[in-house]
Amino acid sequence: MGELSQENAPIYEALENLRKMRVVPFDVPGHKRGRGNPELTRLLGEQCMNMDVNSMKPLDNLCHPVSVIKEAEELAAEAFGAAHAFLMVGGTTSSVQSMILSVAKRGEKIILPRNVHRSVIGAMVLCGAVPVYVNPQCSQRLGIPLGMSVEDVKRAIEENPDAKAVLVNNPTYYGICSDIRSIVKLAHEHGMYCLADEAHGTHFYFSDKLPVSAMEAGADMAAVSMHKSGGSLTQSSLLLTGPGISTGHVRQIINLTQTTSGSYLLMSSLDISRRNLALRGKETFEKVMELAEYARSEINEIPGFYAFSRELINGDSVFDFDVTKLSVHTLEVGLAGIEVYDLLRDEYDIQIEFGDFGNVLAYLSIGDRKRDIERLVSALSEISRRFGKEKVDLLEQEYIPPHVAVSPQEAFYAPKESLSLKECVGRICSEFVMCYPPGIPLLAPGEQVTQPIVEHIVYAKEKGCTLTGPEDEKIRYLNVLKGVEG
Incomplete structure (x- = not known):
């Protein structure tokens, strides 16, 4: 690497050198440093469009x-x-x-x-x-x-x-x-x-x-x-x-x-x-950890919410915990995580990472500020007061053990037919079904469709989870292996 150190950013430096050279582009991309697409240039800015270039000798090739x-x-x-x-x-x-x-x-x-x-x-x-x-x-x-x-x-x-x-x-x-x-x-x-x-x-x-x-x-x-x-x-x-x-x-x-x-x-x-x-990661993430710990301590004062942390550590299945993750359990306030997710966005203009059936996750990283944390805490406090109710019997189990009948590849490429969710029970799925985020499949190709999984999918739809994966946009039907029982 010669004289290079962590102070350098070789690709960025090469792009800066190219920009100063005022090279006339007769290559792709066709917007030619933004001139061919003024609306996009107004949106992204001239510097961004200038740096959207193709591989060339001074810039190397990713392949x-x-x-x-x-x-x-x-x-x-x-x-x-x-x-x-x-x-x-x-x-x-x-x-x-x-x-x-x-x-x-x-x-x-x-x-x-x-x-x-x-x-x-x-x-x-x-x-x-x-x-x-x-x-x-x-x-x-x-x-x-x-x-x-x-x-x-x-x-x-x-x-x-x-x-x-x-x-x-x-x-x-x-x-x-x-x-x-x-x-x-x-x-x-x-x-x-x-x-x-x-x-x-x-x-x-x-x-x-x-x-x-x-x-x-x-x-x-x-x-x-x-x-x-x-x-x-x-x-x-x-x-x-x-x-x-x-x-x-x-x-x-x-x-x-x-x-x-x-x-x-x-x-x-x-x-x-x-x-x-x-150069600055250690001190930066120190601040992220401090923000997360502050947020947790404040949220845990709000009736019905539980921001969990290292107390879950058991030396095995929870060997350690990432304290920058602001995960909050919501069921004690009588609301599913996805309902809290929707309330934060619709009522308080706060966009968090995701909500599942019993939890929400606010993703904290290097760009967060204390005043943003305070706004989130304040919103959760109001949600507890305005929308909280007695804990109801919500579907709590997030994980359903799968029965793998055939390999994902075999199932994905096999002859298939489309059946209603109810008709799919006992059959082998040939596509993905997941709540996104986080993008962890409820069903994957090759797995048997069971009654608990169908109930899980129906419940997720009712609660407003964003379900993705199946060919059927409304997730009323699933593709299953044709003529094959699980």
Whole structure:
């Protein structure tokens, strides 16, 4: 890397040099630095449009980096303690899918929790890998899936010694962490890779007061959503690899699905954000933790709301907790999480990350301010007073253990028919059904449709959850395998 240090942002610096050169563009994109699309230029600004350029020699090429992108990746690897880092412009979905495709082929097994993001199962549809689920333990009070028990992972490994990898959420959407160090050790002792979905754990790399990061725990690969808590633009991500992974092989896998026209807006945002975190991340996330703890203490004074934290830690299925996650249980106030989510937006102009049946999540990161926290706390206090009622019998169980009948790939591509939800019970689903966010499937291709799952879907619709996945826009029908019972 020569003279480069974490003070540098090679891609951004190359773009600045290009801007000063006043190069006449006879290449794509066709808006030609914004001149061809004045309305879009007014919306995004001239500087943004000037930096929306194509790959060229001074700017390197994302498919085969040899200069500034390569330097940016090396700096990112150094900042995150990885052997290598890939800049990803297809979101962390692309990072997760590249991880899976790099280690597993058709018919090969991956051990994983069922509360994975749809991108994990989507990767299995693409490569034909077979999931072996470790059903996460659940908190009956909160109605949320927890982490994976080390003993459950050990049992799955012993029962499936031919599995290629173990995948861990580090953390879950709610901030819950499994014992990733022990799981990495187990996987490696049995000749398996350990992969981490770290979509919600970017900040773990920049504080010793937060749970351990995947790379520090010895994981082989980690997908990191820089755009979530790291400050880069939406859809930008990092794929980190450890020393035992072939960089060239992973690059080939990435290039199967990632665009050949990598956005320099996204790449420069990764470059600048990495620099910011490397130089100021520790103090920045210290402030985020302080804000979250302040918010929790205030919310826990409001009747009916419970902002949970490290008190959930039990040394196993909740091995650690990400205190930057402001997760709030709502059922004691007589409202489903999705109802609180809607009230905050519709009555108080506050947009939080998501609401499920019993909880809401306010996502705190480097851009939050104390006065915004105070506004949220005030709104929740008013909601408790204005809309709170006696706790009612709401559907609390968020996690329904699946019955996997066939592999995701086999189900996705099999002949299918469309049936009403009621008629689907007992049949094998060929598509996804999920509440989004968080994008964790209620049903995935290859799983049997059961009565509790149908009730779950109907209840989610009634409560106003945003359901996605099926071909039928109104989720009245599902595609199931034709002529096949579960």
